[in-house]
Ligand SMILES: Nc1ncnc2c1ncn2[C@@H]1O[C@H](COP(=O)(O)OP(=O)(O)OP(=O)(O)O)[C@@H](O)[C@H]1O
């Protein structure tokens with residue numbers, strides 16, 4: 001089976017509307033990918049998503065989930081195979097957190113013991129202490145905590161497909177960043193096939209393995225990897241929308257040396273791993289670069305590796321897969337980070353000495369600066 005979610009010429013025409021909400025949409029989302037659907041307000045994102053679990057029926061065309069035509073499938077059965085997370089979360093106020101999470105397993109007829117175990121396990125997964133949270137009611141949680149419960153509930157029956165409609169939309173930026181990071185970590189293990197709606201291009205670039213850009217009228221403009229969307233926008237609408245035109249040009253004009261963080265935290269070759277762990281924790285890093293006595297970069301140590309091994313840095317050293325130079329443009333650095341799937345890049349001078357660090361966030365910050373209009377809703 002090739003794609004997990006497949007739209008074939010799907011059109012949704014609401015009665016009395018002059019234009020379709022979704023217009024002859026054909027997209028394929030392979031298993032394990034996160035397809036972010038993005039576009040201006042009213043372009044049909046929610047409509048497209050809700051057709052996947054048949055909260056909305058298409059006017060014409062066909063949708064396949066796991067290779068099966070959903071219109072020929074029992075609706076209840078279909079919905080149980082699809083986790084659904086929405087912005088307003090939709091937790092039941094008179095159910096405890098545990099009861100909310102165990103809802104779908106209950107419908108599936110799981111035993112009570114198994115349901116309770118599953119709820120606790122999922123609270124753990126989304127970073128909430130079960131002992132502390134399981135018996136609370138939704139109103140006794142913060143917005144970010146409720147959002148986590150929403151994600152836990154959607155995962156309860158371990159559905160292969162997840163639909164997420166602006167799941168982190170109503171949350172403050174810092175919590176949102178953390179939830180995004182957590183979700184990315186989680187997805188790395190779970191490898192669900194996800195359709196994720198947002199109107200925030202930064203979130204799209206961060207969360208998506210595929211980005212699907214719609215224009216009002218439900219017209220598909222482009223579906224591609226974030227990298228391709230940025231480097232080869234299909235038309236001027238996409239270029240404007242992602243800000244690649246001005247944003248990436250701006251990146252080309254900025255040198256790595258101008259934006260890099262200088263004197264990054266490092267470790268030395270023969271340092272005890274326990275000391276590295278302390279330093280990484282102190283600076284909230286998940287890896288640290290290791291330099292020799294001439295400050296030449298020799299590798300890095302991952303937090304996990306350092307925690308798992310009590311010895312010296314040299315014992316758990318990993319090779320650095322990509323570096324950049326002070327003279328390189330931020331566009332070079334950013335595209336290196338995109339192609340290697342890393343968020344930080346060590347900066348070397350001509351003597352191979354580590355002089356700084358650039359991050360994908362720096363690059364995205366530059367894109368944002370140069371093109372604020374692309375982010376206005
Ligand atoms: N039940 C409905 N009846 C008629 N028109 C509708 C209905 N639901 C949505 N629409 C229209 O269909 C179009 C697409 O709506 P949709 O909710 O899918 O947009 P969206 O991309 O999710 O927008 P937003 O970013 O604001 O959430 C809009 O023009 C909307 O007004």
Ligand SMILES: [Mg+2]
Nearest residue numbers: 045046047165
């Ligand atoms: Mg919507």
